[in-house]
Amino acid sequence: MxxxxxxxxxxxxxxxxxxxxxxxxxxxxxxxxxxxxxxxxxxxxxxxxxxxxxxxxxxxxxxxxxxxxxxxxxxxxxxxxxxxxxxxxxxxxxxxxxxxxxxxxxxxxxxxxxxxxxxxxxxxxNEGGTTVRVGPITIDTARHLVVINGEEVTFTSTEFKLLQTLVKRMGRVQSRDVLLKDVWGYNYVEDTRTVDTHITRLRMKMGEAGDMIKTVRGFGYKLEAR
CATH class of the missing domain: 3.40.50.2300 (Response regulator)
Structure with a gap:
């Protein structure tokens, strides 16, 4: 329970x-x-x-x-x-x-x-256990662990899910609406600012690696490998 x-x-x-x-x-x-x-x-x-x-x-x-x-x-x-x-x-x-x-x-x-x-x-x-590496980013899903340039970075569960989603779909543009549905689990109405705020926090916490997250003006975001 x-x-x-x-x-x-x-x-x-x-x-x-x-x-x-x-x-x-x-x-x-x-x-x-x-x-x-x-x-x-x-x-x-x-x-x-x-x-x-x-x-x-x-x-x-x-x-x-x-x-x-x-x-x-x-x-x-x-x-x-x-x-x-x-x-x-x-x-x-x-x-x-x-x-x-x-x-x-x-x-x-x-x-x-x-x-x-x-x-x-x-x-x-927390299901299963896979390790994904993209450039300087390593994601250990079993331990909810992200290492960037050799340093462990702490993310909230939502930030972790958002980063994980962008990594899985690397190179593909994700609209704000799609991210709201797939990361938050349901549709928000006129609440795309939620995505923008979390992207800003992701970039800040990722340091130099944050520039891997690209803004596609008027549409959404994508992650590009260095």
């Missing part, structure tokens, strides 16, 4: 989300402030964290930063939930390592679809 940690200070909403998650067969843990949620994530190592942005004790962005920079918890996917829907807030969420973003008020159906998509993506990354 997969475990989901919900960090949410609105107790009525937390109860509703918990009820629906458990009805779908998930085990749930609940924390009502950021510090408590961070400690529970460290202790229980859940399969997924549903994290509110505005929390007492510690903001969701700070919780996410701590999770992603700690080796023990860096692999745990995070879906950020917030009442804020402006583009800048989504960008901030992704910049601190969130794997997905849901704006309140959300339907339970939408939330469950996103939970399933992120968990499915995470499980796929």
């Amino acid at each position: 997969q475990t989901i940690l919900l960090i949410e200070d609105e107790k009525d909403l937390a109860g509703l989300v918990t009820f629906n998650l458990e009805k779908e067969g998930y085990r749930t843990l609940v924390a009502f402030d950021g510090l408590e949620g961070l400690e529970m994530a460290r202790q229980h190592l859940p399969d997924l964290v549903l994290l509110d942005l505005m929390l007492p004790g510690m903001l969701g962005t700070e919780v996410c930063k701590f999770l992603k920079k700690t080796e023990k918890t860096a692999h745990i996917p995070v879906i950020m939930t917030t009442a804020k829907g402006e583009e800048i807030d989504k960008v901030v969420g992704f910049e601190v390592g969130a794997d997905d973003y849901v704006v309140k008020p959300f339907s339970m159906r939408e939330l469950l679809l996103r939970v399933k998509a992120v968990l499915r993506r995470s499980a796929t990354e």
Whole structure:
């Protein structure tokens, strides 16, 4: 049974989300402030964290930063939930390592679809065990490990999946819509900024190798070997 940690200070909403998650067969843990949620994530190592942005004790962005920079918890996917829907807030969420973003008020159906998509993506990354090398990039799928120019680079599960997808389709242009479907697991409506934000983060983390990711103006991206 997969475990989901919900960090949410609105107790009525937390109860509703918990009820629906458990009805779908998930085990749930609940924390009502950021510090408590961070400690529970460290202790229980859940399969997924549903994290509110505005929390007492510690903001969701700070919780996410701590999770992603700690080796023990860096692999745990995070879906950020917030009442804020402006583009800048989504960008901030992704910049601190969130794997997905849901704006309140959300339907339970939408939330469950996103939970399933992120968990499915995470499980796929851990299946089997292959090593792929492209130029200075080495990807070990079994260990969720990326080495670039001899140095290990840490990626979130979504960044890892995006890089893996570009590597598998090296030289072929991938539209933003295709990447949204294949990496995130379902279609976003008018949300291609999500792809652009993650591409920017990939390039930054890859250092000099980041220039292997080429922008095809007005369409999407492709990876080219050096």
